[in-house]
Amino acid sequence: MSITVIGAGKTGRGFIGRLLAESEKKILFIDKDAALVGAMNAKKQYRIAFFGGKRPDFTISDYAAVTWDQVEKIEDELILVSVCGPNLPDVGAMLKSRLDPQKHYYIITAENSSKPAKVLRETIGMENVSVSESTVFCTTIESDGLNISSENYPYLQCDADLLEGYMPDVKAIRPVGEFGNFLTRKLFTYNAASCVIAYLGWLRGYTDYGEAANDPEILTLLDRSYAATNKALCKEFGYEEKDQAEFAALSKIKFTDRTIADTVARNAREPQRKLGAAERVIGPLLLLHKYGKDTSVLEMTAAAMLLYDNEGEDKWRAIKAEKSAAEILTEIGGVPADHPCFARIMGYYNDFAKK
Structure with missing residues (x-):
């Protein structure tokens, strides 16, 4: 029995296709x-x-490809959907007319959009279909012809609860319980580290993200932040230290890979959103404070966010024109003026502003 992949774009054939072919x-x-x-x-x-020749090229050949009009019924019980979020309702409609009502199907979305499993489940509207969702960490870039350049990311983590006990027979697909906690883990590990690099990199005058990520001083701060965050996440959610350390290490490999073309501006955009109380900097900062861990790197990052400016950030500029940095930290960041981290963030802010 094969496995169906809907969407043969760069993620579908470059990441999902590779994981399936490796199995x-x-x-x-x-x-x-x-x-x-x-x-x-x-x-x-x-x-x-x-990227970077981290492993030999991998060839995928054991596949067939069809358009929707060539599909009467889908026989495979496992279906992975890798399309852009706005296309999910169309995919759901196509699936609804091609799924056997007498058979149970398991669908996993592989797209980082808002509530993709819910969208697809409601569009399909069939009792015999379990729809889960995953978070895609792997960067893929279309190369010549059908070929793909890709990060060597080894897993697809998905919501175990939505699979209702089903275990995919693919070693790289990892169902994760309490997936909401996993998304927090990702936000506080990956997204927080990205902000450390982007905003502290901006302070140091970098425009290329890979260059900022490999700055020796930023790397030292990043490692310090990872160490504190790993311990706090393990205490909060009960993760094994080795597993969380590997999770963080994979993010560092991704961010420091100079062969992935990226900019500081792209990773730093919309600071008014990223500075939110439950978001990627203040969220982990408050968690570290809760467990008595080193908050200094995230405090520096929050201070750099308050200073950040770039062309195209009109909403952020409007907010800064109306409110002081302290007001933004309290009203958007949700850090009260009497919180110990507040004074330290403002201290870094004032120090950075003088440079």
Whole structure:
């Protein structure tokens, strides 16, 4: 039995396709792009190259590709959906008419959009379908022809509760219980680290994200923040220290990879959102404070966010024109003026502003 992948774009064939092929699974790709489907069937294979040559190229050939009009019924019990969020309702409608009501299906979305499983589940509206969702960490870039350049990320973590006890027969697909906590873990590990690099990198005059991530001083601060965050997350959610350390290490590998083209501005955009009380800097900062861990790096990062300025950040500039940094920290960041972290953040802010 094969596994169906809906969406043969860079994530579908470059990340999901690779994970399935590494488990020696035959893949049925379904895509609305007839030209892409035709090219995949004509070429009969495509290649994944890994950023920085971290591992040998990987060739995928055990697949078939079809468009929706070539599909009467889907036989595979496991379906992975890798399409942009706005396309999920259309995919749901296509699936609804092609799923056997006498068979149980398990669907996992592989798209970092808002509540994708809920959107797809409601569109399909069938009792015999369990819809879970995953978080995609792997960066993929379309290369020549069908080939893909990719980060060597090894897993697809998905919501175990929504799979209702089903365990996919794919070693790289990892169902995770209490997925909401996992998303917090991702926010406080990956997204927080990204902010440390972006905003402290901006302070140091970097525009290239990879260069900022490899600055020796920023790396030292990043490691310090990881160490504190790892301990706090393990205490809060009961993660194993080794597992959380690996999770953080994978994020560091991603961020410090100079072959992934990225900018400081892209990672620092919309500070008014990222500075929110439950978001990626203040959220972990308050968690670290709760457990008595080192909050200094995230305090520096919050201070740098308050100073941040860049062309195109009109909403942020409007907020800064109306409110003081202290007011923003309290009203947007949710840090009360009498909180111990407040004074330290404002201290860093004043120090940075003098430079």
